[in-house]
Amino acid sequence: METFTTYDPGDFYDELIDADGRPRPGAQLLVDKIESLPPGDLTMRQKAAETLLLKMGITFNVYGRDEGTEKIFPFDIIPRIVPASDWQQIESGLKQRIFALNEFLQDIYNDKKILKDKVVPEDLVLSSRTYRKECEGFTPPKRIWCHVTGTDLVRDRDGVFYVLEDNLRCPSGVSYVLENRQVLKRTFPQVFDDSRVRPVDDYPNKLLEMLQYLAPDHVARPTIGVLTPGIYNSAYFEHSFLSQQMGVELVEGQDLVVVDGYVHMLTTKGLKRVDVLYRRIDDDFIDPEVFRPDSMLGVKGLIGAYKAGRIAMANAPGTGIADDKVIYAYVPKIIKYYTGEEPILPNVPTYICDNDADRAYVLAHLDQLVVKAANESGGYGMLVGPHASQAERDLFAEKIKAEPRNYMAQPTISLSRVPTLVGDRIEGRHVDLRPYVLFGKEIYVQPGGLTRVALKKGSLVVNSSQGGGSKDTWVL
Amino acid sequence: MLSRVANSIYWMCRYIERAENVARFISVNLNLLLDLPSERGKHWEPLVLITGDQELFEEHYPDYTQEAVINFLTFDRRYPNSILSCLAAARENGRSIREIISSEMWEHLNTFYLELADPRFQPMALQAPHKFFKIIQMRSHLFTGLLDSTMSHGEAWNFARIGMMMERADKTSRILDVKYFMLLPEADLINTPIDNIQWTAVLKSASAFEMYRKEHHLINPRMVASFLIFDNQFPRSIRHCVNKAQICLERIMNGSANGAGSNPAEKLLGRLKADLEYTDIDDVINQGMHEYLDNLQTRLNQVGGAIGATFFNLKPLAEASAGQQ
Numbered sequence: 092m093e094t095f096t097t098y099d100p101g102d103f104y105d106e107l108i109d110a111d112g113r114p115r116p117g118a119q120l121l122v123d124k125i126e127s128l129p130p131g132d133l134t135m136r137q138k139a140a141e142t143l144l145l146k147m148g149i150t151f152n153v154y155g156r157d158e159g160t161e162k163i164f165p166f167d168i169i170p171r172i173v174p175a176s177d178w179q180q181i182e183s184g185l186k187q188r189i190f191a192l193n194e195f196l197q198d199i200y201n202d203k204k205i206l207k208d209k210v211v212p213e214d215l216v217l218s219s220r221t222y223r224k225e226c227e228g229f230t231p232p233k234r235i236w237c238h239v240t241g242t243d244l245v246r247d248r249d250g251v252f253y254v255l256e257d258n259l260r261c262p263s264g265v266s267y268v269l270e271n272r273q274v275l276k277r278t279f280p281q282v283f284d285d286s287r288v289r290p291v292d293d294y295p296n297k298l299l300e301m302l303q304y305l306a307p308d309h310v311a312r313p314t315i316g317v318l319t320p321g322i323y324n325s326a327y328f329e330h331s332f333l334s335q336q337m338g339v340e341l342v343e344g345q346d347l348v349v350v351d352g353y354v355h356m357l358t359t360k361g362l363k364r365v366d367v368l369y370r371r372i373d374d375d376f377i378d379p380e381v382f383r384p385d386s387m388l389g390v391k392g393l394i395g396a397y398k399a400g401r402i403a404m405a406n407a408p409g410t411g412i413a414d415d416k417v418i419y420a421y422v423p424k425i426i427k428y429y430t431g432e433e434p435i436l437p438n439v440p441t442y443i444c445d446n447d448a449d450r451a452y453v454l455a456h457l458d459q460l461v462v463k464a465a466n467e468s469g470g471y472g473m474l475v476g477p478h479a480s481q482a483e484r485d486l487f488a489e490k491i492k493a494e495p496r497n498y499m500a501q502p503t504i505s506l507s508r509v510p511t512l513v514g515d516r517i518e519g520r521h522v523d524l525r526p527y528v529l530f531g532k533e534i535y536v537q538p539g540g541l542t543r544v545a546l547k548k549g550s551l552v553v554n555s556s557q558g559g560g561s562k563d564t565w566v567l
Numbered sequence: 568m569l570s571r572v573a574n575s576i577y578w579m580c581r582y583i584e585r586a587e588n589v590a591r592f593i594s595v596n597l598n599l600l601l602d603l604p605s606e607r608g609k610h611w612e613p614l615v616l617i618t619g620d621q622e623l624f625e626e627h628y629p630d631y632t633q634e635a636v637i638n639f640l641t642f643d644r645r646y647p648n649s650i651l652s653c654l655a656a657a658r659e660n661g662r663s664i665r666e667i668i669s670s671e672m673w674e675h676l677n678t679f680y681l682e683l684a685d686p687r688f689q690p691m692a693l694q695a696p697h698k699f700f701k702i703i704q705m706r707s708h709l710f711t712g713l714l715d716s717t718m719s720h721g722e723a724w725n726f727a728r729i730g731m732m733m734e735r736a737d738k739t740s741r742i743l744d745v746k747y748f749m750l751l752p753e754a755d756l757i758n759t760p761i762d763n764i765q766w767t768a769v770l771k772s773a774s775a776f777e778m779y780r781k782e783h784h785l786i787n788p789r790m791v792a793s794f795l796i797f798d799n800q801f802p803r804s805i806r807h808c809v810n811k812a813q814i815c816l817e818r819i820m821n822g823s824a825n826g827a828g829s830n831p832a833e834k835l836l837g838r839l840k841a842d843l844e845y846t847d848i849d850d851v852i853n854q855g856m857h858e859y860l861d862n863l864q865t866r867l868n869q870v871g872g873a874i875g876a877t878f879f880n881l882k883p884l885a886e887a888s889a890g891q892q
Binding site for chain 1: 571573659663670673677678681722819878
């Protein structure tokens with residue numbers, strides 16, 4: 092039976108149910124609705140939602156040669172609800188953080204004031220694998236570096252939201268936010284209406300406005316493209332979805348060529364100049380002339396045209412430095428340095444292994460900490476101390492000693508949980524939250540975001556590559 | 568529009584049309600079998616012969632049984648022109664241009680493929696083949712309907728139509744060829760009741776029987792061939808397909824600076840159109856039906872190649888000019 096009467100919020104912060112087992116404010120309507128359904132009905136709605144996603148072709152490619160097996164990104168129909176007061180803090184906190192990170196990027200590639208003032212150690216920045224020497228002395232159009240950001244937030248047992256990591260390169264997932272919403276509206280139409288959920292659908296429009304804002308001023312009707320690695324990329328659906336929603340071209344590297352110093356598309360009527368690219372290819376692959384020479388995905392000469400101001404690009408190359416998980420530890424200081432304000436959203440406390448005292452503590456407490464490599468993502472290159480074997484911990488200890496610059500550690504956070512349909516029962520599963528932030532004329536935070544859920548019982552890893560799914564996120 | 572996109576939409580439609588026509592081939596054979604004395608067992612072999620892929624078939628199947636041939640032509644992923652392979656290719660092309668086609672088209676194409684690939688539905692092809700291949704044809708029609716009614720009739724649509732028309736012209740010529748392959752060796756059957764039944768089946772497989780009746784009334788091999796090649800109004804006749812493709816190409820070119828007839832695709836297609844206008848069935852019979860159709864197929868291929876070279880493969884040119892900087 093799918094019911095809340097036997098639901099156990101456990102020793103965690105539950106997003107829908109309080110410690111006494113009562114629905115939190117804002118979740119009452121939803122809980123009542125689910126309780127009123129006949130047995131089996133919720134499971135049926137879950138199946139219907141999955142069929143709908145498959146039919147819409149919202150699938151991940153798991154490419155075998157023959158079958159072309161595809162899976163839908165697992166989706167749970169019980170939404171996560173964020174009350175307005177929480178959201179207000181998240182929104183202002185993200186605006187502050189993204190503003191400061193943009194200042195940081197502009198500074199370290201130009202005047203390096205923050206390094207000279209020794210707020211962030213210079214060698215830490217310059218030694219990062221994602222620091223791009225090629226960007227030194229460069230100011231991107233409108234002085235914006237990180238146009239699209241997806242910041243991962245987690246809520247601990249104490250009910251406080253922390254920033255877990257910043258994604259300033261090519262964060263993906265926003266299409267799932269939009270599609271999950273479409274599906275959920277059909278699943279719980281009445282509750283959705285009555286709960287007065289803030290709309291997320293404005294995102295493609297905001298994204299388009301931002302991209303248009305980047306175009307050179309003399310171009311009245313800029314040609315905009317979304318640059319994708321192609322259909323074999325796992326986020327291809329999103330690239331195509333966003334370009335369709337914005338009504339702009341979806342281009343691959345093979346569709347573009349630099350002629351006379353300008354970037355052009357190959358069209359049926361010959362060459363056509365492109366003014367703005369929303370690129371979803373990593374720095375490393377974007378231009379074989381400047382970065383990895385073996386890249387088949389990129390466009391030869393693109394960076395040259397970009398630096399000459401002949402094309403705008405979102406995000407700018409070089410933003411990956413702010414994703415470095417060791418630089419992350421300095422973000423509270425970075426915020427303070429550029430804004431003079433205290434951070435509104437706290438970081439998770441972080442130990443920097445390059446720092447002798449921190450490293451000694453980390454090595455002595457590996458069984459309690461989560462260790463992360465500076466430049467890995469997707470849940471790779473990570474040690475979850477309490478869940479790891481002694482052998483795994485020993486291996487990580489060796490790695491840390493060999494390359495302290497490349498590691499940081501954090502206490503294990505008891506991620507908050509949301510009721511989730513498991514078989515025919517409702518059980519708590521751990522979640523995080525990735526809101527999407529656009530930086531154009533103004534900073535816009537999409538009211539919602541991707542709630543990723545670890546579907547495996549007890550698991551804290553929400554990444555889709557490691558058995559994670561998603562939920563719709565209702566901001567009230 | 569992007570060359571790659573034009574290429575994908577052109578091939579997406581060609582593959583759908585191809586899948587539909589394979590279903591038509593199989594249907595015509597099923598229709599013929601219903602009306603033929605049962606003792607002769609070689610009715611499935613010509614279907615594979617006409618595809619020119621008997622080598623691949625014989626590699627994997629011992630005999631030309633109904634089951635083997637239907638399986639080969641419908642579900643075999645090793646055979647690139649099986650219905651399932653065509654739909655997979657159409658869908659891959661569709662996936663790469665999802666933002667160009669309407670979501671209705673994409674969702675229909677996606678479901679079409681997913682259901683055909685689902686092993687639960689596959690036994691139906693042998694248990695209720697008439698129904699099964701009818702469904703395939705109807706789904707293809709639904710796709711065409713969605714193309715026409717949910718997508719703007721701009722450049723992308725015109726490329727889609729050219730792809731569809733080129734493929735259809737080619738396949739109508741092959742349907743005619745099947746009949747010749749099967750029956751001409753048995754010259755004693757010409758103009759017998761069985762012969763007429765078989766020509767009726769050919770017409771039916773091209774959905775042409777009723778329209779033919781209205782036009783020519785009596786079934787007569789010469790007129791049937793003439794109808795399928797030269798009729799100006801029947802939408803599956805070769806001439807009609809070539810005319811429509813030519814109109815679409817003209818629309819595409821009108822949007823550009825070049826004058827009419829200036830590129831190889833326009834030249835080849837224009838000449839083919841003129842030839843079809845000034846040829847009649849007697850010329851064809853004098854030349855030999857098979858030879859005529861064979862030559863026609865070669866010319867259709869040349870037009871396809873020229874369209875590719877003119878619109879889809881710009882990269883070499885662009886690279887040459889970039890290299891001169």
